[in-house]
Amino acid sequence: MTTITVHCLGAFRALGDSLVIDVSDLSVASIRAAVSSSLVAMERADLNTVLTRSVFAEGDELLKDHVTISGREVSLLPPVAGG
Amino acid sequence: MDLFARNDGEHYLCGLIDGPCQIVGLDLLVQDAAHGAIAQFFGVVRNHNEGLTAVAVDYDVHPELALKALDDLCEDLCTNYPVKLVMIHSRGLVRVGEASVVIAASSTHRKDALGAVSEAIDQLKIRVPIWKKEIGPDDEQRWLDGHSLRKD
Numbered sequence: 001m002t003t004i005t006v007h008c009l010g011a012f013r014a015l016g017d018s019l020v021i022d023v024s025d026l027s028v029a030s031i032r033a034a035v036s037s038s039l040v041a042m043e044r045a046d047l048n049t050v051l052t053r054s055v056f057a058e059g060d061e062l063l064k065d066h067v068t069i070s071g072r073e074v075s076l077l078p079p080v081a082g083g
Numbered sequence: 084m085d086l087f088a089r090n091d092g093e094h095y096l097c098g099l100i101d102g103p104c105q106i107v108g109l110d111l112l113v114q115d116a117a118h119g120a121i122a123q124f125f126g127v128v129r130n131h132n133e134g135l136t137a138v139a140v141d142y143d144v145h146p147e148l149a150l151k152a153l154d155d156l157c158e159d160l161c162t163n164y165p166v167k168l169v170m171i172h173s174r175g176l177v178r179v180g181e182a183s184v185v186i187a188a189s190s191t192h193r194k195d196a197l198g199a200v201s202e203a204i205d206q207l208k209i210r211v212p213i214w215k216k217e218i219g220p221d222d223e224q225r226w227l228d229g230h231s232l233r234k235d
Contacts, residue, residue, distance in 0.1 A: 010143050010214030011226040053231040057212075060151045064235040075145060081229030082142070082149075082172060082213030083126050083184050083204060 003072070004031060010078040011050050015042065019076075028056050029065040031074060054078045084171060088146050090154045094161045095168040097153035099144060103181035104171050113167045113189040120193035122200045126184035128177050132227075137217050141224075142183060144174040145212040152211040156203065164199040166190045172213060183215075 001022040008015050021034040032051065039047050056063045057075045084105050089098030096112060110121050128140050149172070157168055166188040173183040186203045190196040209230040216226050 009145055009212070010216075013143065053233060055231070055233045057145070057148060060147045062148075062232060062234070066235070075148070077145065077148070077212050077232055078214060078226075079229035079231045080209065080212050081215050081227045082211045083208045 002026060004034075004069075005073045006031070006035060006056075007073065007075040009075060010081075011047065012054075012076050012078060014047070015039075015044065026068045026070075027065070028063045028067050028069065028074075031056060031069070032065060035076065050078050051076075086171065087174070088150045090150055090157075092154070092157055092161065094166065095157040095170070097150070097157045097170045099146060099149060099153075099172055099174055101175050102173060103177045104173055104183065104185040106182055106185060109169065109185050109187045110189075112169045113187045115167050115189050118167065118189040118191055118196075120191070120196040121187060121189045122193070122196035123188075124184075124186045124200045124204050125182045126204065127182050128179050130179045132217060135217070135225075136220055137179065138220050139176055139178045139218045140183060141176050141216040141218060142173050143214040143216065144172070146174075148212040153207070156206050156210055159206075160188075160199050160203055163202075164188070164190065164195045166195050166199045168199060168203070170203055170207070172207070172211065174213075176218075 006019040023030045086098035168188045177183045188196040188199040
């Protein structure tokens with residue numbers, strides 16, 4: 001298992017500025033699954049509907065789920081609502 | 084304006100500012116002796132949304148990604164419209180009546196400036212990683228839903 005830090009933005013700030021999760025591999029799909037499990041464990045399963053519509057980013061790159069990250073930190077971006 | 088993040092392109096300036104945006108003097112940033120039109124848009128926090136009373140909006144921003152998205156958007160707009168453009172968005176608390184986003188464009192004739200400003204705010208809302216938390220009169224808070232950036 002590898003430990004990953006997920007920086008929380010928008011609605012995910014309710015969980016704190018970041019989450020620390022363990023993943024079996026470094027694919028975005030695995031990170032997404034681990035975050036989903038964490039939401040259930042934190043009794044915030046309601047945020048899973050937001051998670052489904054959210055995207056992960058590493059640095060300034062938005063990531064698709066099949067991508068493998070190179071570092072150990074990602075940002076979790078819920079649907080955007082600027083303006 | 085005291086921007087904490089900014090990018091300067093050949094024909095544009097985009098940036099992020101802590102707190103409300105300044106409105107006065109925005110037109111000076113796009114003035115050009117060859118341009119006969121200046122169009123401006125100010126996005127201002129209003130006192131109601133979806134039937135609820137609001138007193139402020141707290142904007143959350145991913146600075147690196149937001150600046151990159153603003154820069155990409157300005158590049159696209161300046162490719163599609165022959166304009167001089169400025170686009171600035173707030174981070175943090177913006178109260179009712181204050182501006183959270185300001186956009187100005189100048190062009191030789193009005194059509195391009197008006198078109199660029201209109202497209203700028205439409206695209207900003209769906210492309211730039213910024214989130215708003217609406218704050219009510221009793222400090223109740225709710226994150227507003229938005230546009231997914233997910234492509235898969």
